[in-house]
Amino acid sequence: MQVQPDPEREFYFNGKHVGEAEAPNFVGRAASLECGAVMRISIHVDERQRITDARFKAAGCSTLVASTVSLIEKVLGKTNAEAATIAQSVETMGDVESGRVDCLAMAHEALLAAIRSYSDSARNEWEGDEALICTCFCVSERTIEREIETHRLQTIAEVTAACNAGGGCRSCYPLIEDILNSMGNEEKGKWGKGGIGENVTLPMANS
Secondary structure, eight states: OOOOOOHHHHHHHHOTTBSOOSSSOEEEEEEOTTTOOEEEEEEEEOTTSBEEEEEEEEESOHHHHHHHHHHHHHHTTSBHHHHHHHHTOSGGGOSSOGGGHHHHHHHHHHHHHHHHHHHHHHHHHOOSSSOEEETTTTEEHHHHHHHHHHHTOOSHHHHHHHHOTTSSSOTTHHHHHHHHHHHHHHHHHHHTTTSTTOOOOOOOOOO
């Protein structure tokens, strides 16, 4: 009788995508306090912002390893924005037993952390004329400010809908929030000088 191979066992022992991604690489980590598993994913992103290499090191069960290999194969060749969407997608987490979803979630968490590490590095090294806020979609600070001013945006979700900023790995969320707060305070300052929103006592007309 021929025994059918177990996909999880095959992934666990064939060593696929195990190790360290090509340098320079960016690392993300995740761990489970419940089972003690540890996951580390490193990625290499090329000049077109595509993930050309991704590898992992893990201490955990075969489901964790198989899930990570499957996830890596889904994001290879994708842009960091596309990979971030996959890492945050519930649909891509539906191919394991319900009791093992935490294993897959850990792989997704580590991958997303690696993408955010790349985004932070790209933002810090940016030398363009305008400050780069969202590296996933290459959205500048000025673009975000213009959208907020033009459309009177008040939330990060509204900014994302308007110009895609924050639609990838979300590492720029705090920066977008700072811009929203800063521009909101400026508007309040304008209103405080007798503009909209300020109670103003009008002079009495001469009778």
